[in-house]
Amino acid sequence: MSDAKQRAALLKRLREENAETVKRTQALLKEQKKVQQLICQNIREKSKTVPEIAAAVDMPTHEVLWYLTAFKKYDIVVEDGMCGDYILYKRAEEK
């Protein structure tokens, strides 16, 4: 068996052995992708603050900030100045 086939077989076996973890993580990934799409769509055209984004996507402000912080770490969103006491966030340029 080739290296690639062996690796694929190992991953398949691990997914079967860890079916509960995979199921839980798939649900988490689905949720995270949905939120990322929602937030990023919202700030693609216009920079917004956390309360503005939270109101637009109907999420609690602390959760929006948590996601934005994670997105900023991986260059998915960037800061775009301030509006009053709040930072403005916008979608980073997509590569």
Added chain:
Amino acid sequence: MENIQVDALVVGGGIAGMQAALDLADQGCQVALVEKEPSIGGKMIALSKVFPTLDCCSCITTPKMSAVAHHENIQLYTYCEVQSLAQNGTGYISKVLQKPRYVIEDACTGCRQCEYECPITVPNAFDSNLGGIRAIRVPFSTAVPQIAVLDMETCLFCGICEKACPADAIDYSQTAEEFEIEAAAVLLSTGFEITPPDAKKEYGAGELHNVIDGLIMERLLAPTGPYGRILRPGDGKEPESIAYVQCAGSRDETLGVEYCSRVCCMYAIKQAMLISGSLPLADITIYYMDIRAFGKGYEQFFQNAKAMGVEFIKAKVASIKQDENQNPVLRVELMEEGSRVEERTHDMVVLSVGLLPAYNPQAVYGVPVEDDGFVDIPAPNASPCNTNRPGIFVTGTAAGPMDIVDSIVMAGAAAAEAVAYIHEQEPAGSVPVPAYAD
């Protein structure tokens, strides 16, 4: 099973453990340093600045982390836990569990390609869970060693990290492995934890997003922090009014923490000064019972904070609730105004929580703890680093609450005690004598 023979085993890679390991190694001892986390550095590497000098914590800790990793007399074992310890003549033999990283240590270059490609985001413990990090990641930017670790509890086994890795370092089939360390002496430097956020129901039990603890504020103040500035975790607002509540977890019989944690007054004052620098227009209030500024330069530091405009109010905070704008509302008994009770609203509250022991060494090391949970020291005045077992020493906050200065001093003392013990046990000439001894 692999067997490693050293003069001293240091358990815990925080500032005390690192300093003890370096002091032992500089005196010619062979040292094994075992750390349960994927990186050494302990709590200190996550802090912003130290009091009273306001030196950068990272600038002090990172060179020590690097020195530990590169010292010819130190063998570093991260992501490992001591499972058992048995007497071995006058020394000890320990079984150590190497937890799997699912990454081949010798192959990983720390390039973080796997981290960037991983699709799953999990709470970032290094940033007090204020932001996210990927399921496979290098723990933080200055981690030592710079090796990725995969969290199998949130893995999809999708193979993306394996494809992204240019060094073929991902190994999903890794398992935990045991090895033995034989050592003449053991140093416990297992550190501290803080009062859990849900401990004080009257302070919101961890449910109020804009009521944080001192360690979270350290991350907000650190240049590498989650937001890169001070923001309220509840909604991202830049706070204009910040309050500190002292003794929020220490000197509190209801929590079973009757002792003073010794660092809270000074870290609150330090943070207040740093906030004044970052947010010059912010009002900072410290509600305190009494200020304990006992160390060298600490009283002057306290006076400087007052001169900078930090407001100190002698008061007891009965409860914290929040208003409709997520502002914490404190019910305060003002001690210097005839115990008048008043409600005061701030943008954000920092609880100066207490220090608790992180680990009970009784089961593994046969070393008892005192009523407060910290390691029992039978002769604290004569031999402050000696436990009840010959050859097992304690240092840093495993022994009790103390600041960084005292931790470093105690680490040096524990290392000196350990070297003396090792020399007593070994035949003359078997342990190298440092060159400067002549």
